[in-house]
Every structure is written in structure tokens, then in C-alpha cells.
Amino acid sequence: QPWPDGRAAGVRPSDIAVLCRKRSQFVPLRRAFEARGIPCEVVGLGGLLSVPEVQDIVATLRVLHDAAASDALARLLTGPRWRIGPRDLVALGRRARDLAAGPGEAGPAGAGEASEVPGEEGDALAEALTDLTADTGSLVEALDDLGAPARYSETGHARLARLAAETRRLREHVTRPLADLIAEVERTLSLDIEVAARPGGDLTAARADLDAFIDVAATFAGDQPEPTLGAFLAYLAAAQQEEFGLETGRVGESDTVKLLTVHAAKGLQWPAVFVPGLAAGEKSMVFPARPRVSTRWTDNPRLIPFPLRGDAADLPQLRDLDAAALAAFTEACGVRDLAEERRLAYVAATRAAFWLGCSGYWWGDGTAPLGPSVFLTEVRAACEAGAGTVHGWAAEPAEDTENPLLADVDEADWPATPAGQHYAAVTQAARLVENASRAADAARLAAEVGTPAAVVSPASTGLSEAEQELVAAWELDTGLLLAERERRRRRGDGPVDVLLPARLSVSALVALARDPDELARQVRRPMPRPPARQARRGTAFHLWLEERFGQQRLIGDDDLFAEEEDTDDDLIELRARFEAGEWGGRWPSAVEVPFDTVIGDRQVRGRIDAVFSEPDGGFDVVDWKTGKPPRTKAEKDAVAVQLAAYRLAWATLAGAPLDRVRSAFYYVRHDKTVRPADLLDEAGLIALIQRVPIAE
Template sequence: MANALSTPLRAAGARVPELRSALTVRDPIPHRSPGGAAGGTVHCAMLPTYADEADWIADSVLAAWRGAAGMPGAAPEHIPVDRRPTTAVLVRVRSQIPAIESALRERGLPVEVVGLGGLLDTPEVRDVVCTLRVLADPTDGAALLRLLTGARWRIGPRDLVALHRRARAIANARRQVAADEAAEISPDLLDEATLVEALADLGPAQAYSAEGFARLRAYGRELALLRYRLDQALPDLIADIERTIGLDVEVAVRAGRDGAGDAGLARGHLDALGDVAARFSGETPGATLSGFLSYLAAAEDEERGLAPGEVEVVEGAVQVVTAHAAKGLEWDVVAVAGLSRGLWPGPVRNSDHWLGGLGVLPFPLRGDADGLPELALDEAGDQRAVARAVTDFTDAWRAHDEREERRLTYVAVTRPRRLLLCSGYWWGEGTKRPRGPSVFLREVYDACLDGGPGHLIDAWAPEPTPDATNPTAEVVLRAEWPADPLGGRRPALAEAAGLVRRLMADGPAAALPGPVGPVLAGPVGPVLAGPVTPIGSTAEPVEPAEPEVDPEVARWQREADLLLAERAELTRLSGAVEVALPGALSVTQLVALRRDPAALARTLRRPVPAEPNPYARRGTAFHAWLEQRFGADRLLDLDELPGAADADAAPDEALVELQERFLASEWADRSPVEVEVPFATVIAGVVVRGRMDAVFARPGGRFDVVDWKTGAQPTGPAADVAAVQLAVYRLAWAELAGVPVDRVGAAFHYVRHGVTVRPADLLDVTGLTAMIAQLPEDSAQH
């Protein structure tokens, strides 16, 4: 089928390989089509509306998941992640995404919308961004209302009206004061009645419901605490918001025992937002919160103007991604959506070429000019010849655009390994005329009609009559407000909560046998972190809340008790709590992985602030002195502050002595080629980030990477563990400099002792990969 789609490309001279029969599907997914028939390897469908297409895609994906796992009728969250086929839905334009995402989520399928615009649409990121907006602009009522009426606070209409009345009362009182004292106050300030002000001063409790007043008061206190932290760096502020509004815990408890669900995706979304904030802060001089919010607004409105991030295949979720971003990737199951006229291929616009669009670079100035239409004016001797040349150029542009659309379609249909779904629809959202199948869907239909092995036509809706109207225009949208955060899951969760309550009534959670610590799940297998004492696992029953306790706080306490009891029961049943190895690690964390996987697992599962270290400040000061000496002026990552890992660094009064000892060392008179070099490298599928202190050149095109240590020199096994840091530095510099790794040496210089240590047999990329992929057996059980 892909060969049929690409035949016109080869006829036009494009270098598109013809796929051999050896590349056909060898491992088809045993599943059923949405209509109940036995599934094949290529399915196509033409549906009446865009909503019907979204439902067909979601039903087909769910059937494929169940078939691949051999679990007919299973809910998606009950299918183990390692038995779910990797899945993607490819779209032509982002306007297709909402309906498809909604249909997938309605069936319980975890979804990741790829791209910054998609990131901003995820619920957890939206909550953080709305909180940022409220902190930056107290008059942003839309953001505040979303938070107040959202799943966390669920403030109802009556309490919202009371809050608005309170805001108006505050504004009226301000006007009265201005009139009585003849004060000159800005009219804008007098007229503004912000809900944020009302949250800070709610007025009489009788104006609200009892529960609503308690929630509003709690949220007002929360906002006040966050305002005190507005002077922080953007990544730190975002992390504080996550902790304050409970998102860090929320995304953690959303995972099932086997990692099912989309909690990992949610955590990844929050981490991605933090990365965006860090990049914005690092690349924007004088970065501010308001500037960052403007940047996010531009990303949401004009995402095509932003550089797309790298797309990676994610296991255990359905990725919704544009076809342009899917190049070079493969999934087990791929749905190509929206193969309808006017959508895929899209309309040809003259504004896309340089004669019709003022913002388009002239083709002769582009690096790919050889593959673009040429405006031949050299032999045009009069206006008529010029007009013919322009017409020929426009026709050539139209043919070029059609070829590019066909290339994109070829890319899309060659992404799946096991199952391809192609679909279109007649009626789009808000369209007055039916679209119908595009030329590409027609070609897929013809291939399926010819009866190829595994090629099936699931549905093919007839063309609407000439007087037909768009049926989606007659659909009345309905929604519950305030929305139930549990939705259709409420009955099951209510039953589970009842079981937990009965368990608590039978005996304290601490009496459950066999608590063990968290498990660090690497790419190959888990590593037990060893016994720990669970929080709240005392032999004493939980005391009931005192009557004077705030109702909201009492509710939190009850929920915490239920979560602790549930965790204890899961621990008893599973024998271990699994902690997923994150997709990105700092060099410090990688060293900790080699030193003690158990400790790293506990840290990843329950991060706590590091104990204040008076020595780290001295190490930082020494590194800053070296930067000035070497003429460097670089920004530092928070988790890579120089000296932060020197647990035995020198006391504060020893800075001068450290400087003198360095000046007496072999490195004092040498000039580095680079200092404070940030890097990110991929080892065993994990992104490792860090910062090298200094790189020195040696004769023969060789280099030395040196890490300054202000602490004591380790010995024995501790020295071997520390050498992991140098192994990563050596590999990273070899990649950055484009030289073989054997041309890069690495050393620790212990400044206080004047000793340079060059560990022998540093791990190469194979050794580092093995360290991550196959964690040491002797640390598997403690």
C-alpha cells in the first residue's frame, strides 16, 4: 500500500524506495475490529463525522491493546505496560487533536499530546500555569475561576457569587474612603474588584456555605504563601507550586501497582514545564514571570513559530503527534487521522510561496532552492511573457505542494510495525459542506478493496445528499459544573475507599506484615531499596481530628490516612514499592546509583531538601575564584553547583589556603580551553546532564578533563564510585569535541592535598550502559 502511495513520487524523480515484501508485517496483532470482525494489519474507514472518526480510532486502539496483551475486555489501566503496543495517532493539523484525545481518554487510554502546545493543554500543567497567572496578575479572573471550579477546590455557583459580592464590597469601600478623604486614587484601582482581594478578606462566613468558606480560606492562605516565593527563579517557583497545590503527590498516586495509568506521563509533563522554564530563564536576560507567561501564550497561539522539541516513542500510552514530527520514529500501532479533502492534503495557498507571502524567503536564497519551483524571468521580454512565467511558477508550486503532501503521507503510513489505521470523515466541526475521502484515503481504500492480505475496510459511510446539513451542528454540548473529578471512575473508587475504611476499622495499617522499601526499576529489572519504616506506620491508631481543626485540614488528614493504609496494603500484597528510573539523571545521581541504588530509590520516591552544608559554600566560592582566574563567566545549574558534592570540603576559613595550594599545583600555569562546560548525553536511553569544571589541551590532539575537589580524597570502593563522574565527563567531552574517547583523559585534583588522581580503567560507554541497564547484583537486596 505504501508503494502505491509513493508511485507518483518515484515517477516525478523522487528518491523514495519501494518497500520489499520482506518489510511486510510479520507479527500482526490478534485483535478484533470495532465491528467485531477479525482484525488485519491495515484497516481503513470513512466515517460520517469527525467525532465518529475519533470514536473509531479510539475503539480500534483499545481493541489492538487488548489483542496484543491477550486480555479481551480488560480496562486499559489493567493491561501491564510491557504488554501494551507502542501507539501513535498522526494528525495533519493540531485542530484535530481535541476530539481524538477526548475519545481516547473516554475509554481510559492514557494519552500524551506531543509538543509544547499539547503540553500546555494537559490538566496538571494547566493548573500550574493558571496558578502562575494568578500570582502574576491578580485581575486574571479566568485563571482563578478555573482553579476555584476545578477538581481540587470545586467551588460551587453560590459560593462564587458570594465571593464576587465580597470583591464588589471591597471596591465600594475603597471608593467610599477615597470620597471621604478626598484622596487621589487611580480610577482603575477604584473600579477593580478582584476575586484575589476577596480571597484575602472573605468577610462574614455566613455569606458562604460551610464547606465553601473553609475551602476558600484555605486557598487564600495558599496563594499568600506562594506570593512570598515570587522572588525565586522560575524553575524553583514552579516546583514550589507543584508541592503547595499537591500535584507532586497527585501524579504519584495516579499510578497503579504495575505502573499502569498515565502518572508517569503526568510527571513527565511537569518536568517538561520545568525544563521550558529553565531554558527560558537561561536564554532570556532579565527573565520575569510575566515574560515567561507571555512566552507560553505565544507558544499556545503561534506554536508553529517555535522550534519543536525532540519526539521520542513512549511506552504505555497513546501519543498524539503531527505527522511532520513523526519522521524517523516507529510504533507498533499507528492511526493516520483526517485523510479528508481539504485537510490531508491541505489546501494549496499562494501565500506559502515568496510571490504571494511577504514573510516568505525568496526561493533562490534558500538552501533547498534546487528542489523548489523556479521563476524563469531571464527570457521574459514583455509583460505577457512575465505573466506566463508567473502562471507556470504557480502551477509548478501547486505540483510541488502536492508532492510534499504525498511525501508526508508516505512517511505516516510507513511508521507502524504491526497495525495501520487510516481514516477520514465527511463532516468536520463547523463545516457547511462535506469533505469526503482524500485522494490518499481513496488509494488506501482501493488497496484494501483488492483484497490484500490483512487489508480490511471497517466502515465506509456513503456521501451525504446535496441537501444534507452537518449533523454535528445539531449536537447540544452538555457538561456538569462543577465537574466531578472522578467522573465515571467514582463508583469503582468509592468501592475501593469503602474497602480501605473497613480495613482500617479492623486494625491499624501498621499491623500489616512485611513492609519493604521502594524499588528502583531500571531498564532490565528492579533493585530492592531495602527495609524502611513507612511514614505513619506506628502501632498507635490514628487520632481523630479535634473539633476545632479546620474542616479542609481535617479532610486532608482523612485522605492521608486512607492513602497510608492503601500503601501499606499494597506493600503487603506486592512485597515491594517500585520506583521508576527517570528518563534524565544528573551526574551526581548517576554516581549515587553506583554507590547505593537503594538510597537513590528512596530519594527519587520521596525527595527531601538536602541538609545545609557549610562546606558547599566554600567549594562554590573556590570555584568562583577559579572562574575569575580563568576568565570564565558562566551560569551554573542548581543541582551542579561547584563543590555541592564535596561532602568533606574545607571549612570556611580555609579559602585562602585553598587558593595558595592551587597556585602551587601543576594546573596553576596552564590555560584551559573550556571551563564550566554544560553537557547532556544519552547513556542506555537515559539523558545524563552535568557540567565539567575545566578542559585542558594536550599535544597530539588530546585533552584532559579535570574536576576540582575541595574535600578529602576517597579510598577503596568509594574511589571507584567517584570515578563514574570522570567516566561520564570523558565520554561527554569526546562527543562535544568530536574526538575518539581514548584521546580524552580525566582526573580529580584534590586541592587541599595538592594531589591529582587519574583513575585507571575508567568505564567506557559500554560499561556505563551496563551499569544503568544491569544494576550490580550485590546491591539488589539489602
């Protein structure tokens, strides 16, 4: 059936939000989504820190920054990527103790060596846990200086050496901007490939959590005077400790189910909303939740006594100090706590535009049953009165019933062994690539030695008919690529083909239009650019504009945007010129609008400075410029690509026809608005992107 607002039937993942009372609910819910192939995006920094790929990035950042981050290194070592076993962990722990003790202070030669050698008897798992939890040196320092290879198994030493080399390379990037550093870690850990290989989803949805974390880093760097890696890690640690997190986060545009807390959902709405975990018991409560600390000022010294607060009239009163008065005060505070939880439940319920689903459960992770909370009971009563439908209601378990979730002991391989639908799909793809590579090698060998092709045909590798066709196509492509590489190797000079990355910024599009060769060189070998005073001035001016438009103009308040005493004179002049210019008296309908759109086969990201609504129902997209207007036609055409991308992105975001969206550059210093003619449309931008840049 169609939606009540007239939209066509059908529910997309982005129409659904799952609102949790606690972040601890995220992990099992996200695993359940992944097991069923449902694309899911976690919203909010606190929730992002529970996402496995984000945890891997944070662990790597901690290892790069802090030599004492042995717990973070242990996560990487025992993960499915490196899979370091207990005996090698014991050997690494002993190496850490030796380094901490210093020369001449270690134990006698040969002491304890028996358990260090793989294959010897001993409880290696117990020793590994002891080494990982005891403060006996730095595993990070031991990784950088492994010592004698004989301490480890051959495979373990090889993996540890590779991880050590990888960590040294990453440390060379720690002074780069946070977003760039995280992107480098992501590529090094192959997380971009890992999430892209997830079956049943598109790349945008698969990358949603990684992109959100990079946005968090970029925002942190923009808000802090000294956005160092250490400051960022401290910020993440604070966000992880706080149940509410430090910020609500931005809901992405990807077609995914949004998983977030009720607090983070304030002000938002979705067509369909699920509120899980409306469960409570004598020993544990989910929603309503018990306060983490006492809300009574008589028990919590951090609270101001209620009679001294400005809202004292709305707070419980302690009338005396006898037992009855204290009991009444405690009960009143409990009623107030429940009322606060009820307000939160109201927020959750009203986030649904058309459909609301509520659920609870009897059994959680404790030994005592939970059962329906007062909120779920009230929802059931409303449904039975005709407001909805009760799809299922499990009977209360008997008193002596064991928790079925705890009846069986969970078993797992350690270190972690990859498994599941995702691993099977990636393994199958890897096997096809390996078979194709073998077939290509065999064909090349046959061509070199003159072996008949039938002897080394794909059929001889045991592939199915469909796989043979795929391998044959790959063999043709591989042969052409190898032949081209050999031709260039023999020639010794000439250009090298460089493929554009799958994700581009708008500035990269401008660079592509301006100088494809230079962009190709940057893609092939990224080099840091020296800081430019003009760039810092432009950033400061844009921050001022964002603050200016972000505040409500107060009538008669002449000092609202007064210049600070330490402001650069050039920036003060830019502000004055803008206020006196043609755009100073207009108010935009949107500022600093981030977008992530698909143009052709590339994902393009950017941020629109300002959008103005026109009387005819159209829009005017404006980009503020603090420099000089371009003079040559080639440069004018190149920078016009920026407006073309902004124009197309806003038309997509606003659902407006492209011809109803105008765009312009405003050069503040010259009070000049430039509207390039014949801006590229979507087909033109696709043609631009499909150029093949070549770098020397």
C-alpha cells in the first residue's frame, strides 16, 4: 500500500531508524543486520566507536601515538588479519619484559626459553593473557624490536615483522591532517577493500561508518586550535566513556538503516522507527534505564541541593531527616527518574512519521529474566484498544527456567578465525582471482615455450563453465596489461597510466579540468603541499561567514560581528567589504552544505558555501572567493567545474530540476559576482571524469 503522504509503496533501508536507549545495544543489533544482509549505518561518535572497522582504526592510531598502548596492539595482533597465536604472544611479551629490564637485568640465559619455542608444553594461553594484562613492558616497543627470530614460530615472526614495518611506515604520516592520516590507515589496513567486498550492498552504504568517522576527525580538526593525534584520541576516549557521547552526529545520505540512540534522534524523523529493548526486571533495566549515578542530592555530592536550585519548585522536597521523610524523598526521586525516561520514550515514539514498532524480551545477558517494561505494557494496551497490532507476546518463563542464551557455552577459535557469509563470499572471489592468475601465468608460459594452448586451458584448472568464461576474459585483460607493461619497460620512458580513485573531491575535478597530468602525478604519488597564507585567510573568512549566518541577526546589535582585536587586518578588510557588498544584506537558506553524490562511476564529495532561495522558486548556489578572479579562458573554464558540481549536487539534494538552480562565484575583495555561462551538466561532468589522465 502507498504511504499516507501519497508516496509510492515500498520501503527502502533509509526509511527506517532503530532507536536504542543504550549504546550497548548497538553491537548485537548490527551483527544481526549484517547476518541478514541489511545495510546499516551507526550514527553518532559514541556508536561509531563500537563498529569493528572503526575500532581497528582507533587501535592503530593508539599504537602509532602511545608506546604503552599494548591493549590496542593486542587487538590488532589477535584479530583476523594477523592472527598471532598464544605462543608467539608469550614470546612477544617476554621480549617486552627484556626491553623494559634493560641490558644486564634480564633473567639468566635460557631461562624460560622452553615455553618460548613453538611446540613445547605449557599453558601458553594462560601465559599470553598474563603478559597482555600485566604491566611488564611495552608490546609496541617489542614489536619494533623483535629480537631473535628463534623466539617465535616462523609464521608468527614473519607476520610480526610485516606488522612492524607497516607501523613504521604509518608513523611517517602522523603529522599529516587527521582526516588524511585516518584515510592512510584505512588504506594500509585494506579496510576500504574489506567493506567494499561485503556482499549484497553498494559501496556508499558499506563505507558509511568509515566516512562518518573521517568526518568526525575533520570536524575535530576544524574546531581545535591544535588538532594533534593525542588530543583526538583523548576526545575519542571521552566519547566512549560517556553514554550519551559528545555529539549527536550527522545522519548520512546513504541508503542504510540508521542505528542510533534516542538522544541522538531528537529533531529527526523517519517513515518507520523501531524501538527495541523496552525491557526491565528486578536486577536489570534497559528502557526505562536506571541512572548510572544517584539523582538524589543526599547521595551524590556532585549535585546541588534541590532547595538551592532555580527549578526547586519542580523537584522532590526533603521535608525532614527521619526515616519516613527519607523514604518518601527516595520514592519521589524514583518517580521523577521514571518521568524523565517517559519523556525520552515520547521522543522515540514521535520520531516515526507513519509506522512505529516496539519490542522487548525476557532474556538478556543475565541470569534473571527481564520482561516487558512499563512502556511496552502501555504500548500493548494501546494496541489492544485499536491503535495498533500485537504481533507476538511470549509467555513469562517459569521461575526455575534457565536463561537459554547462557545454557550453552559459546565456543570460538582464538585468535579469531574468519567465518560467515561475508568471509565465504570474499574467499570465493579470492579463489576466482587466484585461479585466473594461474591460468594467465600458464597461458603466458605456454606462449613463451610454445606449449599448445589446449594443455593449459582454463578447463584444466577444474573450473566450471561459467568460471572458465570469466577466467578467459580476465586472461585477455591480463595479457594486454602485461604486454603493455613489458612494452613500456623495454622503452624505458614515456607516460604511465594512472586511474582516478573511486572517490573524488570537487577540488580534484577542478584540477582534472585545469591540468590532468598534474592531478595524475598527485594521485600516483601524493605529496604534501606547503601551507599558503591565502588558504588560511580563506578558511578564516569562511569560518566567520558560517558564524555570521549561523546566528540570528539582532536588531540594533551593532557589535554582534565586531572584529576581534587580534584579527588579521586583511581579514578585517574582507569582512567589511562583504558587509558592504551586494550579498551582505541577503540571508541564505542554507550554508556549509556537505554533499556526497555519484557522478558517472565516481563518488564526488564537497561542501557548498551558501544557497539562496529565489522568488521564482529556484535556487542560487554561491561560492565565496577571497582571491582574484581568473583571467585566462582556460582557468575560467577549469574553476567553472566547481560550480557545475555544486549545482548538480544541490539539484539532487533539493529534488529540483537542474535548470532551476543557478550558481555563481562572488569575489569578495572586488565585490564582483561571476556567473559562468554554459556550465557542464551531468553528462559533461561524466565526460570530464572519464578522461584518462597521464603522468610522467
